Amino acid sequence: MRSGRVVVLNGVGSVGKSSTARALQKITTVPFLHVAMDQFIDMVPARLLDGEEGLRFEHSEEDGRPSVMVSTGLAFDRVMDGMRHAVAAMAARGNNLIVDDVFWNGEECEYRLLLGEQQVQIVGLFAPLEVIEDRERARSDRMPGLARWQYPRVHQGVVYDLCVDMTDTTPAEAATIIQKSLRL
DSSP states (O other), X not given: XXXXXXXXXXXXXXXXXXXXXXXXXXXXXXXXXXXXXXXXXXXXXXXXXXXXTSEEEEEEEETTEEEEEEEEOHHHHHHHHHHHHHHHHHHHTTOOEEEEEOOSSSHHHHHHHHXXXXXXXXXXXXXXXXXXXXXXXXXXXXXXXXXXXXXXXXXXXXXXXXXXXXXXXXXXXXXXXXXXXXXX
16 A cells, blocks of 8 residues: 655644645645644643643743743643654555644654655745734634744744745645645
């Protein structure tokens, strides 16, 4: 059985990963499943979303603006590790996947290790912090300040196969860039 292709979209929350993934699904020559980090976070019991073992948020201010520091406990780390292993298992069975994730703790290396250099392509989605914060404020499902904390972390040290500037690029346009560049 031939392994599936995996395209991982990495970027700050509200940069447009999920919208780009959905747009990309519409134009690829073969079917791709969309796997979102948020889907796995939604599986976590509420008591773990702000508990010692789960996903913790610490609110503060940075340059007069809200900032939300994120830290994780062992139970939440297992969920995210399980997500990456689930991606590898799905790809091993021949499924093509578009994964939207937020890297801040060596996730790129884990994907490359689990999937091998030939099976995974990492795409960075970028935009200035001001643009991302405007998008974050416009959404009702985002914690103001999360983008500010993520911004200096998510791209640090990541080696990309492709970078897309989302400043003035729509998700459909970004999907076309990705589809053509990666020959999907």
